[in-house]
Amino acid sequence: MSYTYEYPRPSLTVDCVVFGLDDDDLKVLLIQRGVEPFEGRWALPGGFVKLDESLEAAARRELEEESGLRPGHLEQLFTFGEPDRDPRGRVITVAYFALVKLSAHALRAATDAREAAWFSVWDTPKLAFDHADILNTALQRLKGKVRYQPIGFELLPPKFTLTQLQRLYEVVLERELDKRNFRKKILAMDLLEELDEVEQDVSHRAARLYRFDHKKYRQLEKAGFNFEL
Amino acid sequence: MSYTYEYPRPSLTVDCVVFGLDDDDLKVLLIQRGVEPFEGRWALPGGFVKLDESLEAAARRELEEESGLRPGHLEQLFTFGEPDRDPRGRVITVAYFALVKLSAHALRAATDAREAAWFSVWDTPKLAFDHADILNTALQRLKGKVRYQPIGFELLPPKFTLTQLQRLYEVVLERELDKRNFRKKILAMDLLEELDEVEQDVSHRAARLYRFDHKKYRQLEKAGFNFEL
């Protein structure tokens, strides 16, 4: 089967920058390429868009196929389309930006036997194509967005301690925060549900667990409330 | 000439949302379509991307061709790619967001005789394709961005009064601002050069003119300064 057009057309792909949080380290999901070009190199998960699926659906599908992950947050990041970004010809890629709860998902082996793995975002191998640019753009977006939208919670398990939450912000923003001020501020927003549970299996005083109240956030948001760390 | 591929490919276009400021009204540039589909309807300026030009170059080229405008600010907005957004088939469009100094540019007749005109963003005719969505997205972006990046100046003439600047923010943000607080804040940033000139041809006390100091802004920006209205 082949397809013929009057004018030349580019290929269209989606690529996903998937972030996960592992204790004090921010991770990104990479896939080892099994085919040329850049065979053997690590790259962002992604692939070609089918002509009858939306861009976002394509991103979800590719991510599921290559890693088994279903992100808690997914949004369009940026479209990269420099003429020479792919040696095979003109390939436009719509990059997506995703957050997953690393704790909840084991990586499934990719269907096509390529390897998927988590890397620290501060220490990735050399990436295929312009994926380093894409990763960088995604990091900037995460840094900017985490402060005025409560998307950070998508990186944590459903029940978390305030210290975990603070660490998350410290890792993403790359700076230390004052414990008391952080707690004061985040609790004042009244978006966290205080649970009657504490951490388990720690060799010191156990911390109280909290849960993010999505419903309340949506209500407040409608009423004009602005999340801001 | 025709082009044949092993897999089907989408068409790729760029569309530009160009904003201009006309006194107290925010305007958007629209083009009347001369061909099907949506012949006669108003639409955003845009067109097909050539395979050897970057996306941004395509946006600039189309804008120049269809209106003669060269925007002072141009950035990628979002990529729209729903499968059914164009009746001709799968067409992905990368939308750009541009600001021009309305005062400085006369609209040139479009090369292909279609008409170009400015419309109030609050009162546009029914638009072709999903261009209403795109316009909406651009408006949100403008609203959000104008507060933490000094891009608003691209809408004003090079020399402007503080009242003009304030009006700009009021129009974009859709709320009134306090004159004294506004002046205090904007002048405290030390980004405006106070000129030894005043408005001309006004039938009341003439206001002093200012100029935005791009060089100083870049310096401060490097030093970690954050513009914030």
Add this chain to the structure above:
DNA sequence: CGGCATAGTGTCCGGAGCACACCCGAGTCA
């Protein structure tokens, strides 16, 4: 020269942000 239209200017108050240090509770180990 009086009227009008816009320019231009300073103070006060309350709330938010930030810096800062000590006791608590649970487990561990000698």
Add this chain to the structure above:
DNA sequence: TGACTCGGGTGTGCTCCGGACACTATGCCG
């Protein structure tokens, strides 16, 4: 069993910023 260790958890005071607020100045016009 008691002392130690390790993070958990808490309140105050100061400063600075943001927001409310109203009058005088200047230039044109009739």
